Amino acid sequence: MLYNKNMKQGYELTIEHSQKLTLTPSLVQAINVLQMNTIQLEQYVQEQLLSNPMLEVDESARQEEPKPIDWAEYARSVSYEPVQADEDPEDENRELAARAGMTLAEYLASELQFSGLRGEVLPMSLYLAGCLDEDGYLRISLEEISEQTGADSSLIREALLHVQAMEPAGVGARNLTECLSLQLIRKGMDTPLAMLLVKDHLEDIAKGRTGALAKALGVRPVEIQDTCDLIRTLDPKPGRTFGREADAQYVVPDVYIELRDGSLAVSVRESAAPQLIISPFYKHLLEDPQSDEPLKDFLEGRLNSAVWLIRSIQQRSQTIQNVTKTIADLQEDFLKGKGSLVPMTLAQVARIAGVHESTVSRCTSGKYVQTPRGLFELKDLFSGGLTAGGGEVSTESVKKIIRGYIEAEDGSDPMSDQLLSEKLKQENGVSISRRTVAKYREAMGIPSSSARKRFE
Numbered sequence: 001m002l003y004n005k006n007m008k009q010g011y012e013l014t015i016e017h018s019q020k021l022t023l024t025p026s027l028v029q030a031i032n033v034l035q036m037n038t039i040q041l042e043q044y045v046q047e048q049l050l051s052n053p054m055l056e057v058d059e060s061a062r063q064e065e066p067k068p069i070d071w072a073e074y075a076r077s078v079s080y081e082p083v084q085a086d087e088d089p090e091d092e093n094r095e096l097a098a099r100a101g102m103t104l105a106e107y108l109a110s111e112l113q114f115s116g117l118r119g120e121v122l123p124m125s126l127y128l129a130g131c132l133d134e135d136g137y138l139r140i141s142l143e144e145i146s147e148q149t150g151a152d153s154s155l156i157r158e159a160l161l162h163v164q165a166m167e168p169a170g171v172g173a174r175n176l177t178e179c180l181s182l183q184l185i186r187k188g189m190d191t192p193l194a195m196l197l198v199k200d201h202l203e204d205i206a207k208g209r210t211g212a213l214a215k216a217l218g219v220r221p222v223e224i225q226d227t228c229d230l231i232r233t234l235d236p237k238p239g240r241t242f243g244r245e246a247d248a249q250y251v252v253p254d255v256y257i258e259l260r261d262g263s264l265a266v267s268v269r270e271s272a273a274p275q276l277i278i279s280p281f282y283k284h285l286l287e288d289p290q291s292d293e294p295l296k297d298f299l300e301g302r303l304n305s306a307v308w309l310i311r312s313i314q315q316r317s318q319t320i321q322n323v324t325k326t327i328a329d330l331q332e333d334f335l336k337g338k339g340s341l342v343p344m345t346l347a348q349v350a351r352i353a354g355v356h357e358s359t360v361s362r363c364t365s366g367k368y369v370q371t372p373r374g375l376f377e378l379k380d381l382f383s384g385g386l387t388a389g390g391g392e393v394s395t396e397s398v399k400k401i402i403r404g405y406i407e408a409e410d411g412s413d414p415m416s417d418q419l420l421s422e423k424l425k426q427e428n429g430v431s432i433s434r435r436t437v438a439k440y441r442e443a444m445g446i447p448s449s450s451a452r453k454r455f456e
Helices: 023-036 038-051 070-075 089-099 104-112 121-131 141-149 153-164 176-185 192-199 200-207 211-217 222-233 281-288 294-331 346-353 357-364 395-408 419-428 436-444
Strands: 054-059 255-261 262-269 274-276 368-370 374-377 386-387 391-394
Touching: 023 294, 023 357, 038 054, 038 294, 070 346, 104 121, 121 141, 141 153, 176 192, 176 200, 192 200, 192 211, 192 222, 200 211, 211 222, 255 294, 262 294, 274 281, 274 294, 281 294, 294 346, 294 357, 294 386, 368 395, 391 395, 395 419, 395 436, 419 436
Parallel strands: 255 368
Antiparallel strands: 054 274, 255 262, 368 374, 386 391
């Protein structure tokens, strides 16, 4: 290595000014509290009440006792609709079971108990019902079931036929083809063409290859079209209306937007988390000269935590109030039912509310708002914008326009994505590419023009 006399060796002391945010435990707590939804906050407060003696519920802040229910008025307000004669009692039973939180296996087991099955068929049918997945399919082979139970294959097949004969139609199937076939048979619509399409051409149906199927099978396109329409009414996941109780999610509004005298009023849900105060008893112990120092040190540390939690909850409420008020102002027409969502971004809301974008994100993610238009996750009220005629329109509005075009199109000559792009430009001043139209169309679950083509 060559020595360079201009090279400096050794250490130098320099002074530099820099700004740096330190995440103290109290700041971390405030951020975490802001991110919590109502249910999470309630659970967190209960945990803190158990672990921190300096915290106490303010009993004076509790709501007044609810007024007695006027049962006569309640009875007058409830309307009872008689069951129509053509309604299927089995459908009603399944709906009631699903609402009660029963799993598919629990529902099938309850029905099997009253099915009149005798001997070994009943316990094997119950076993098979317990093997079904959430979609209603039997994913394990009959050979594996035989190995696990020691049962004869003929008994297993007989039990499977009983399970497959139950409601909802299609349960107990071992694949999609069998599931759809069982439903066609149950409906009495198992024509040779329908069974053939379900068996060998599900991919062609999904891609709307009506013309190609008609040519390959030697039938008229309209027959393929009508049969495909029938197949699309079948349920590929007949067990999904039940689900698992552990998967049930309960949504509680974190904030309310109400229409009062023509104006939108915002209020944060406060009832879930109790009002907290510093415990007078332990505060007295802390201030008592007779208390020993170790106790005072412990209580002082708990006092600081309690104060920060109370402040964090108050700050959370105020921040959610301000951010939601800003959102309500920007989306006023939509919330009042007078228009669609307008373009609105995190940065825009943050600027108006006077907070950081990350704060808006924490306020809106995972939290729900009850509005005059229904229940929404706060983040769903945001919408990107597109230039249109010198102004901006939301992407949701553009999707709505595209859907309107497609619903009004001539089924025998559906519009291509390129034509939709040109109509948006000509009639609405919205300039987006064919690819963007396709992306929006697919996001709405609308098939391509070739798949939408109707034959007469």
